[in-house]
Amino acid sequence: MAYVDVKKLKASEIVKGVDGELWIFTKRQKTDIASRIPLLPPALKVIEKYKDHPKCIIDDTLLPVLSKQKMNAYLKEIADFCGIQKELTYHIARHTFATTVTQMNKVPIETVSKMLGHTNIKMTQHYAKILDFKIGEDMAHLRKKFS
Known part of the structure; x- marks a missing residue:
């Protein structure tokens, strides 16, 4: 993902995909085009690590970028x-x-x-x-x- 898209990413954009696995469903800021990204295990570990990070809670974002x-x-x-x-x-x-x-x-x-x-x-x-x-x-x- 582009930096600006990761920075604005919200927990609400993590959803179950057609395969039953977790995906990112978002729109790119640059193009306003939908982006669908299945999450691999390393990405899920990063998301889990920061789920309770104070910056994420305050900014309502997924990651403390x-x-x-x-x-x-x-x-x-x-x-x-x-x-x-x-x-x-x-x-x-x-x-x-x-x-x-x-x-x-x-x-x-x-x-x-x-x-x-x-x-x-x-x-x-x-x-x-x-x-x-x-x-x-x-x-x-x-x-x-x-x-």
Whole structure:
């Protein structure tokens, strides 16, 4: 999710989806497009951890979100500590989700587009750069059909 959407996220936007699991049902602030995101176990743990946080109760939000600048500063500190050369930012996480997390786990780009709340798939394709690994995997599958 985009920073601004996480910052405004409310507990009331966590609902049971069609599969009986918990989902985020919200609208993106930038596009006013519906976004439906199934919650994975690590996200549920984070939500549970902060459910009684005073800032969340006062602000009526799901998470105690810091300023974007502070979050990015912490990400830079983590990158430095881990020896990561690439600049880490909150927004980079969206790209990482759209590439590494989803593509490496065979989530179709149409599904990723819906979760990201994009107006069209072209925008998702910009985020979800096709990874060489994915191309190799897809072609190996096709190669088997020709064997």
